[in-house]
Amino acid sequence: MGTLWVNGKIYTMNKEHEHARAMYVEHGRILKMGEEGHLRRTYAGRIKQIVNLEGKSVYPAFTDSHIHLIGYGEALDRIDATETTDLQALLESMKQKDGNDDWIVAEGFNDRLLGEMPTREMIDAVIPDRPVVLKRVCRHVAVVNSKGLERLGLIHHTVIEGGKLGRDADGKLNGVLYDAALDLLHKELGGNREKNVASLHRAIDSLFAHGIVNAHTEDLFYHGDPLETIQAYEDVLADLPFHAHLLVHEQVVDTLIRHDALAKRPRFDFGAMKLFVDGSFGGRTALLSEPYTDDPAQRGIEVHRPDHLEALVKKARSYGMNVAAHVIGDAAAEQFITLLEKYPAKRGTRDRIIHASLLNDALLKRIQALPVLIDAQPIFLSDDMNLLFDRLGNERVDDAYRFKSMLDTGALVLGGSDAPISTVDVRKGLYAAVTRQSFEESGALNPPERLSMYEALRSFTYAPRVATGTHGRDGLLIQSYNATFTVWEEDFFDLRGRDILDNRLVMTVVEGTPVYEANVVNA
Numbered sequence: 001m002g003t004l005w006v007n008g009k010i011y012t013m014n015k016e017h018e019h020a021r022a023m024y025v026e027h028g029r030i031l032k033m034g035e036e037g038h039l040r041r042t043y044a045g046r047i048k049q050i051v052n053l054e055g056k057s058v059y060p061a062f063t064d065s066h067i068h069l070i071g072y073g074e075a076l077d078r079i080d081a082t083e084t085t086d087l088q089a090l091l092e093s094m095k096q097k098d099g100n101d102d103w104i105v106a107e108g109f110n111d112r113l114l115g116e117m118p119t120r121e122m123i124d125a126v127i128p129d130r131p132v133v134l135k136r137v138c139r140h141v142a143v144v145n146s147k148g149l150e151r152l153g154l155i156h157h158t159v160i161e162g163g164k165l166g167r168d169a170d171g172k173l174n175g176v177l178y179d180a181a182l183d184l185l186h187k188e189l190g191g192n193r194e195k196n197v198a199s200l201h202r203a204i205d206s207l208f209a210h211g212i213v214n215a216h217t218e219d220l221f222y223h224g225d226p227l228e229t230i231q232a233y234e235d236v237l238a239d240l241p242f243h244a245h246l247l248v249h250e251q252v253v254d255t256l257i258r259h260d261a262l263a264k265r266p267r268f269d270f271g272a273m274k275l276f277v278d279g280s281f282g283g284r285t286a287l288l289s290e291p292y293t294d295d296p297a298q299r300g301i302e303v304h305r306p307d308h309l310e311a312l313v314k315k316a317r318s319y320g321m322n323v324a325a326h327v328i329g330d331a332a333a334e335q336f337i338t339l340l341e342k343y344p345a346k347r348g349t350r351d352r353i354i355h356a357s358l359l360n361d362a363l364l365k366r367i368q369a370l371p372v373l374i375d376a377q378p379i380f381l382s383d384d385m386n387l388l389f390d391r392l393g394n395e396r397v398d399d400a401y402r403f404k405s406m407l408d409t410g411a412l413v414l415g416g417s418d419a420p421i422s423t424v425d426v427r428k429g430l431y432a433a434v435t436r437q438s439f440e441e442s443g444a445l446n447p448p449e450r451l452s453m454y455e456a457l458r459s460f461t462y463a464p465r466v467a468t469g470t471h472g473r474d475g476l477l478i479q480s481y482n483a484t485f486t487v488w489e490e491d492f493f494d495l496r497g498r499d500i501l502d503n504r505l506v507m508t509v510v511e512g513t514p515v516y517e518a519n520v521v522n523a
């Protein structure tokens with residue numbers, strides 16, 4: 001007994017423009033697509049339910065190919081500073097947060113919106129007695145108050161390899177932490193099974209409401225004991241039809257292998273070993289081959305010394321693993337590509353270049369010869385347009401986020417949000433990929449690098465399934481595939497510019513069962 005979905009515009013995403021009006025689903029699988037009348041006759045006696053899609057558009061459900069699921073769930077529960085323009089008001093609202101002497105955390109401030117970079121002293125002036133941390137939107141920079149420095153055990157003489165401690169004009173610590181210095185914070189803020197379970201529930205509820213049913217996620221280093229983090233996944237995914245593919249941070253890989261913890265589970269499995277090569281544009285820690293345009297004294301930082309980076313890649317290979325590297329600057333891309341050339345991936349497997357934010361033609365050419373996938377976050381382009389021009393200058397900025405050229409290399413290009421760094425809203429990712437404009441509809445950045453809507457949608461649907469080898473049953477809407485899809489008020493293929501952002505998700509369905517339905521009263 002099954003369900004007949006009728007009167008829709010059901011895109012297979014197998015070929016551009018290909019769609020059907022109806023599909024018949026049994027036991028979560030698509031048995032046949034085609035015309036309603038034909039399906040009614042073919043499955044007469046087996047149709048238990050008919051759903052009228054009322055002309056709405058249907059696409060395979062989305063994957064977010066680079067996200068921090070637990071971090072996203074935590075951020076949903078923390079003070080959101082992403083839109084904050086007034087530091088004083090932010091600190092006052094943080095002060096109200098109860099919880100004895102627990103850390104007070106605000107997520108995602110942007111010093112451009114605040115008009116200044118917060119410091120330890122500014123926070124101390126409002127909250128002197130509890131540890132406070134403000135995380136910058138890029139999550140590669142954070143600011144703590146004096147109490148926070150104390151908790152982290154940071155003193156004047158502390159030196160952090162792969163990171164940096166900000167200092168004021170007198171050379172005193174100003175509370176700003178960069179890159180590897182944040183590892184201390186992750187350890188301190190920790191997490192436990194119960195907390196992580198709650199965060200995962202919050203995250204997944206939100207993702208279902210955004211049409212996302214699958215995530216490639218990186219969480220195992222930041223939320224307490226990695227074995228307990230995996231248990232939290234087991235707990236949550238035992239009852240929820242959500243799928244996850246977990247990257248394994250280099251700092252926990254030995255432990256997890258020693259405990260034989262990386263076996264595939266019914267709803268999640270493990271992927272490449274994750275490492276960082278550099279930082280972010282925001283903190284001017286992304287590693288560039290030429291100095292920053294707005295600070296010629298800086299070219300960014302190496303998170304690992306070159307010999308250590310090489311040792312990490314060799315370690316992954318010794319475990320038979322692929323490598324997934326956070327790479328923002330062109331010099332970071334160069335370093336990582338050189339290592340992949342020297343230590344090739346196992347036949348039939350792909351390494352991951354995460355972000356690949358700045359690629360010149362020479363680097364793209366070398367990528368063409370490598371079995372890689374690229375985790376792209378189109379939304380970064382629209383979020384950071386002005387910052388990109390400042391940091392990179394008017395010419396070099398054309399090498400930023402070259403999505404079309406990435407596809408042309410033959411690399412598998414996957415769409416993601418890097419939430420909580422950006423929002424999980426796929427409409428924003430699609431808008432950014434096809435317009436290359438900021439959300440205020442600025443001029444377009446290097447228009448020939450635009451993706452078509454079909455290419456953009458594929459990067460959030462089919463391509464991530466190919467990346468995890470689950471494309472035999474997910475990522476398309478064709479016969480024998482899972483009936484895992486989203487229903488939208490408007491057809492993305494008909495929408496232009498900001499109208500893409502206003503499309504409305506009606507329903508998210510996993511294997512034939514709705515996991516999210518928009519409140520019909522609002523219609």
Ligand SMILES: [Zn+2]
Nearest residue numbers: 066067068418
């Ligand atoms: Zn990330």
